[in-house]
Amino acid sequence: TQATRLRGNRLASVASGDIPERWPTRECLRHRLLRALDEHATMPHDDIRYAKNGDVHIAYEVLGSGGGVDVLCIRTFVSQLEHYGRLPIMVDFTDRLARLGRLICFDHRGTGLSDRLRGYRLPTIEERVDDLQVVLDAAGCERAVLIALADGGPLGCMFAAAHPERTAALILCNTRPRIAWAPDYSWGTREGEFEQEMEHIDRAKGMRTKACDS
Numbered sequence: 001t002q003a004t005r006l007r008g009n010r011l012a013s014v015a016s017g018d019i020p021e022r023w024p025t026r027e028c029l030r031h032r033l034l035r036a037l038d039e040h041a042t043m044p045h046d047d048i049r050y051a052k053n054g055d056v057h058i059a060y061e062v063l064g065s066g067g068g069v070d071v072l073c074i075r076t077f078v079s080q081l082e083h084y085g086r087l088p089i090m091v092d093f094t095d096r097l098a099r100l101g102r103l104i105c106f107d108h109r110g111t112g113l114s115d116r117l118r119g120y121r122l123p124t125i126e127e128r129v130d131d132l133q134v135v136l137d138a139a140g141c142e143r144a145v146l147i148a149l150a151d152g153g154p155l156g157c158m159f160a161a162a163h164p165e166r167t168a169a170l171i172l173c174n175t176r177p178r179i180a181w182a183p184d185y186s187w188g189t190r191e192g193e194f195e196q197e198m199e200h201i202d203r204a205k206g207m208r209t210k211a212c213d214s
Contacts, residue, residue: 009150043053048081048113051106052137060106060135063094069102069168070134072144074152074159080112081105104144106135127161136166145169153177184192 030079050057052089061081071103073094075084084090084105097103109131111115117123125132132155145168153175160167189197 029180032108038042051131051134053109053127053134056109056131057115058106058109058131058135060104060139061076062102062104064098064100064102065103068099070102070104070141070144072104072140072141073097073133073157074132074146074148075105075108076150076152077108077111079107081141083169100145102139103139104139106131125155125160128155129152129162132159133163133166142166143168145171147173148175148214150175167186175181182183 015145048059048061050059052058059081085092094105095102107114108128109115111121136142143166146156146160150173153172154177156170156172156175159172178185179189180194181190
């Protein structure tokens, strides 16, 4: 595609050291990151499939040779199947899970390779549970071990509670029931704290120090 060719041209400029000094530091770091991702693009992603929930298409892939257990990975709301396969740390993570049998990964509706959201209405958690069901059905999976990461935790819990017959186990990693403070959730984030964090992200976005820290 044209985007791929343009990215290739940019990466060639970086590799040759032909980066104009007038480019912002953020742009230089971005190109270096793209080059590093291309060098570590080891996982094939030519078998991305789509499951359909109503009129919404959910992108998913199945990794592993089978013969063991099926594992469904519920990632955070930030996901993109092709790009995850280019991140070395994620390649190692998915490779190890796929050795258990089959690993089923997907992009949430509205993100990655799945269909975009229509209008401003966000999907309900019940609709997202249905998305998981159609992905399992399309992958030919009757029962799976659920691994729910970060904000995927509540979705994994909801699915396990609604469909225990399809849940072999539920593994929660770095998750929590909610973010906002409440009288019965005193360690949550208050509105003022949240706004300060958002302002900090806006100010620091693209800064070299932040890129190095991450």
